[in-house]
Amino acid sequence: MKTLTYREDGYCRVVDLVCCPDSDSAAFQAAEFSEICDRLAWDEDARVVLLYYDGGITAPAVDGTGEPFSQVEAAASLKQPVIAAVRGNVTGFGLELALACDIRIACEDACFGFPQVLEGKMLCHGGTQRLPRLIGQARAMHMLLAGGLIDAAKAVRWGLVHRTVSSATLATAAMDLAAEIADKSPLSLAFAKEAVYGGRDLTLDQGLRMELDLYLLLFSTSDRVEGIRAFREKRKPEFLGE
Amino acid sequence: MSGFETVIYEKSDAIAFVTLNRPQSLNAFSVRMRDELFEILSAIKADDEVRVVVFKGAGERAFCAGADLKEFLTAPSAIKARRIRAVRDLWRLFLGMPQPLIAALHGYVLGSGMEIALFCDLRIGSPDVVFGLPEVGLGILPGAGGTQTLPRILGLSGAMDMLMTGRRMDAEEALAKGVLNEIVSFGELYPRAKSVAGRITACDPVVIRYAKQAVIKGLDMSLDQGLELEWRLARLARSGPAAGE
Structure with a gap:
């Protein structure tokens, strides 16, 4: 079956x-x-x-x-x-x-x-x-x-x-x-999900630190460049998940 | 304090007013604004005359429409950004403010704007308020505590919905879900914020600080530890204001 x-x-x-x-x-x-x-x-x-x-x-x-x-x-x-x-x-x-x-x-x-x-x-x-x-x-x-x-x-x-x-x-x-x-950046989605659920069991102060590390890790992605460029050029972003 | 470009700071009758003041760019949160807010909040934190702080946005269209994306991509490397944050962490400063913080919100309250509002203890809004955390649609992440503060205020369920879809929330929905404490007309917004602040300044400042501290710190503890903290603070408050310093 x-x-x-x-x-x-x-x-x-x-x-x-x-x-x-x-x-x-x-x-x-x-x-x-x-x-x-x-x-x-x-x-x-x-x-x-x-x-x-x-x-x-x-x-x-x-x-x-x-x-x-x-x-x-x-x-x-x-x-x-x-x-x-x-x-x-x-x-x-x-x-x-x-x-x-x-x-x-x-x-x-x-x-x-x-x-x-x-x-x-x-x-x-x-x-x-x-x-x-x-x-x-x-x-x-x-x-x-x-x-x-x-x-x-x-x-x-x-x-x-x-x-x-x-x-x-x-x-x-x-x-x-x-x-x-x-339509959203898959890296941002996964990190946001991780930050929310991971932060649920931390103190707020610890949660802020974790969020910051994930936020900074996204500095290394091309999706971040694409997302911000697309916003400035008033077009839909094309995220690659990289 | 004066000489600020992006923020107006005023103090009257134990109430501090902090106005985000870049109305030509919907009060977009810039590096300069971060540095000025850091200086102002550090001073307020150490100023016992200030018993409550009201945050508002200049102009008619926005409290703050989010980070100034013009500054992105020219920003320092991740390593440098982390080092700057370590010595000038505005968001942990928000978290550690001993005085109650009131957000008087109108128009766009997006991204960092919403994250500032979420660090406040009370949120009063006009009917045109629009909340949103659009970061995942920009290939970034809320970096001012939004992934941590939103679930604590809106609840885990609603927070995931807002964060994953980037959808906006209007004033009515925000009121129904506890993100806004009340809605008043734009004309009434600042008078109302001032009168709520006035009710707080009329109270024993030590008790107010302890009550805030008990809630904020207690939420990070087991219930047993939280009850212990409350009991300790209550005893301190009873032994007189001086004992609380």
């Missing part, structure tokens, strides 16, 4: 995760997706990754030994910006996967939550760690402990989701967003 489809579209890498019938095929999907992510680490033309899936996606079985391994850890390891384009009820594992992406776009009738916790299932792919960091402690506690689903409008207000669109336009809206990001 095919657990995912993968395609390259210009600078964009699109992965469509199929809803697997059981945790064994989900484990197969995790391995396949992880392999793609490993390749993307060296794919210089991959400037943005777009991940489509239904929020009710099945989690691979957890064997309880070693490091957690799933689509979530693979997505979180990507240096490029990752967009999650989700539909349906985005709960449990599906939400944990979305939280590991950088930008979330959803259908306007989507719902979000972790009802599994109240049913006695502990989260194990970062939900309890990423949710409070993304939307704040009070709202995270509400979602984790009150257990109800929140609708897309509230998810936008709470900063959980960045944009909502009708289900008919999800694919085009996600591609438009990906294209917008693909």
Whole structure:
């Protein structure tokens, strides 16, 4: 069975995760997706990754030994910006996967939550760690402990989701967003992502130092020259990622 | 203090006003402006008469539209730039200011302009405010703390969206997401900033400094350490203003 489809579209890498019938095929999907992510680490033309899936996606079985391994850890390891384009009820594992992406776009009738916790299932792919960091402690506690689903409008207000669109336009809206990001310098994108997530666990003072080092490292690139020239010449920059 | 070309510095009733003053170039942040701000903030930091600082931009179109890109590409090498930053780090000076900083914002608040605003403790804006960090579209990176301060103020989720897409944020959205504390008409902007500043100067200056310090430093600590810091500062404040110096 095919657990995912993968395609390259210009600078964009699109992965469509199929809803697997059981945790064994989900484990197969995790391995396949992880392999793609490993390749993307060296794919210089991959400037943005777009991940489509239904929020009710099945989690691979957890064997309880070693490091957690799933689509979530693979997505979180990507240096490029990752967009999650989700539909349906985005709960449990599906939400944990979305939280590991950088930008979330959803259908306007989507719902979000972790009802599994109240049913006695502990989260194990970062939900309890990423949710409070993304939307704040009070709202995270509400979602984790009150257990109800929140609708897309509230998810936008709470900063959980960045944009909502009708289900008919999800694919085009996600591609438009990906294209917008693909226009940027891939080095700047990767460094900005590294600075934000790396700085999250540092003191502000340490974070400023790290940002400065990354900022200065970009002095060595031709993209910097191109970006500033293009701005002065009032034209669109052509970034090479060098 | 006088003789500044790109910044106006004024002081009245314990309030310092720092006005970015290059209205002909939308108050673009230049090397000269960096050096003058460094001198002014260093003086304010050591000036106990100043209890609160208000930052604003001259002219009608912008608080500050970002770094002056005319100066880029002629700038020193990375090694030299790093050395200059080590002895004249305006951004860590912003971070270490003991007094509350208020940003009175209008028009474009982009790039370094937004990063200055993010180092302030309160942000008041007029309805025409436009925030943005366009750096990734220019092949550069925010270099004045934006990748660190924006996630702390707007949240990790919103910060990634702004940084990755370079998209702009208007006043209403900024208010809804906590980036702006309030929106007032352009005509009311400076009177309002002044009255907020006045409310701060009416308070015990030591308590105000400690409260700011407790929040800023406490956010870098574990909750236990933060509670300890707050308790220590509260005891210091109770034993009288002199003890706090």
